[in-house]
Amino acid sequence: MVSSMRYNATMLQSRLFTKTRREGPKDEVAKNAELLIRAGYVHKDMAGVYSYLPLGLRVFKNIENIIREEMNALGGQEVCMATLQSPIVWKATGRWDDAVLDVWFKTTLKSGDEVGLAPTHEEPLTNIMKGHIQSYKDLPHYVYQFQNKFRNELRAKSGMMRSREFVMKDLYSFNTDEASFREFYERCASAYMRIFTRVGLGDKTYRTYASGGSFSKFSDEFQTVCSTGEDTIYIHKEKRVGVNKEVCTDEVLSTLGLSRGELEETKAIEVGNIFPLGTRYSEALGLTYKDVKGRAHAPYTGCYGIGLGRLMGAIVEVLSDSKGIVWPKEVAPFQAHLVSVSGGNAQVDGEAKRLYELLLEHGIETLYDDRDVRAGEKFADSDLLGLPVRLVVSEKTMAEGGVEVVLRATSSSTLVPESGIIQYLKTHV
């Protein structure tokens, strides 16, 4: 990946088409949207609709790849389903009706026939699987995708947190029976925690018991503690579990072996949600398999979602500080921000360029601020962009025989000799 990115213009800040803004957008209160827009990661097209710009896309792809690795490790097979939806399969499950599923965007073909924009994909995938699952020997299967979802929310809000168009990773599981479904469900829950840990939210994210909506008794949400979150949950810090306020009854608590006294109320962001679906969709759409005796059964299914934009927003919401964004290493658009403070001194620029080449040779993804602007502006932009490590080259650092290494998360600063810089980055960052 690095070699193909090597000559990408987005790595030279002077060539990056996005600019940072000193001030946040008018009317935008949510910190995630304010910082992501100010720093040029995303562009807001309309309420609840965001486009990803070069830096934002790199973050997005990093998050996507983390999720993809974890889904593949579960045995997931990636697909990409259509967003345009025929009403037929949705009518079969009763979900074409706006009274049942009220977030539909619907339109018509030139012929006059109705189509919808997919708000989720249980129906079309179950329909696809009918052509590929006939026997118990064909199970289990775990199929996932990263695909746009369209939801006609009454009110888009909180920046990236509730939008009308967003990419979701949605996985659907097909098992022969409830026991094997359960086993997978738990493995997936563990994978989700690994994902949230890798994106930097592990400490604050709790597997949370929640309502199952219309089709199952319960579901598990993954809630990231955050004062600006929409949900209210009760968490048990030692046990690392939570209960959504919506379902927090005495009965539920005793089932879970929790008591009110040991729980703490907090606001949180729902960064993921996994659902047992039972045989609801397989039955409605006629997906069956034959057991060893030739009898037909509907597979046990589940669905497992993570909204990527919301996750990106949650990372910003939770980890940023007063100066800007603080990206965890695995999701940062670049590992290093090389800043030359040359004031027009060609020697300094030459040194910075050499260091840039050195970093690239060692596979360290670097954004090089080669712009001819003053130090203060570069530092302010660097703080705002939030790359994990900043490398400063200036007359001062050259006189002292090294490179200044500043960690964004802690502001700690160290002068490291250039000969040791690669080693330092590999061990400290």
Added chain:
RNA sequence: CGGGCCGUAGUAUACCGGUAGUACACAUGCUUUGGGAGCAUGUUGACUGGGUUCGAUUCCCAGCGGCCCGACCA
């Protein structure tokens, strides 16, 4: 969907019933160069449609758009 607030330059804002001001950005020049520099010059603006008025960016109405609270939320 109920309620509230708000639409002025690329961005953020001010004033005003009578030629719309400031900051940043942008352009040119000079100075400056480790925390969003200084001086000079220049470019750029009233969401749309009605109404009231001699005159509306300002007041009124409607539409459109944005944010917030609530409701809603596989």
